[in-house]
Amino acid sequence: xxxxxxxxxxxxxxxxxxxxxxxxxxxxxxxxxxxxxxxxxxxxxxxxxxxxxxxxxxxxxxxxxxxxxxxxxxxxxxxxxxxxxxxxxxxxxxxxxxxxxxxxxxxxxxxx
Amino acid sequence: xxxxxxxxxxxxxxxxxxxxxxxxxxxxxxxxxxxxxxxxxxxxxxxxxxxxxxxxxxxxxxxxxxxxxxxxxxxxxxxxxxxxxxxxxxxxxxxxxxxxxxxxxxxxxxxxxxxxxx
Numbered sequence: 001x002x003x004x005x006x007x008x009x010x011x012x013x014x015x016x017x018x019x020x021x022x023x024x025x026x027x028x029x030x031x032x033x034x035x036x037x038x039x040x041x042x043x044x045x046x047x048x049x050x051x052x053x054x055x056x057x058x059x060x061x062x063x064x065x066x067x068x069x070x071x072x073x074x075x076x077x078x079x080x081x082x083x084x085x086x087x088x089x090x091x092x093x094x095x096x097x098x099x100x101x102x103x104x105x106x107x108x109x110x111x112x
Numbered sequence: 113x114x115x116x117x118x119x120x121x122x123x124x125x126x127x128x129x130x131x132x133x134x135x136x137x138x139x140x141x142x143x144x145x146x147x148x149x150x151x152x153x154x155x156x157x158x159x160x161x162x163x164x165x166x167x168x169x170x171x172x173x174x175x176x177x178x179x180x181x182x183x184x185x186x187x188x189x190x191x192x193x194x195x196x197x198x199x200x201x202x203x204x205x206x207x208x209x210x211x212x213x214x215x216x217x218x219x220x221x222x223x224x225x226x227x228x229x230x
Contacts, residue, residue, distance in 0.1 A: 034218045043118070043205055043223035044156075089155065099146050100207075100219060104155040 118222025
């Protein structure tokens with residue numbers, strides 16, 4: 001059974017810092033991996049989607065990498081802003097399965 | 113991009129009553145939708161897979177008679193929490209994927225429903 005772990009569980013940084021969020025998964029037979037942002041009491045906003053054949057994806061200040069063989073992904077946020085404060089969720093879609101398996105998330109607080 | 117609309121955004125109900133949550137794909141057809149549940153400070157856990165025109169597939173430990181899922185059209189899936197109890201209080205969220213957009217796309221999520229059973 002796939003298990004997804006995110007470290008750290010919480011992170012507080014001053015505005016302007018670059019930061020890295022980590023995601024690991026136990027079964028490397030994944031179809032793709034998706035990073036989401038969730039604001040308190042709200043739904044999920046998709047940030048980046050990485051296919052199993054890809055190494056990284058970039059969108060603005062966000063860069064996500066994938067090392068499938070080692071079961072790891074990182075989300076890099078450059079020049080963090082207070083508006084980046086949210087919970088970031090990593091989710092994997094296993095090969096042959098349609099639903100996603102989520103990590104427990106990293107709660108990010110960017111201090112102005 | 114693909115949009116999934118979910119209603120209501122929050123609901124408070126009395127113990128023993130039933131609550132219906134709707135999930136609509138606004139600009140695409142979804143033969144499959146997924147229902148997740150999220151308890152406070154925990155991650156999303158898949159409850160069931162909703163299939164248009166057929167029975168839903170429930171995850172282990174999820175009572176199908178308590179969480180009724182209906183996917184009667186290609187754009188609407190509903191989750192009904194029957195005989196609700198306080199322990200059913202949670203954040204329920206649906207998702208779907210637009211397969212028609214070409215290439216591989218990720219999943220789009222609704223805005224979620226905060227259910228409080230008193």
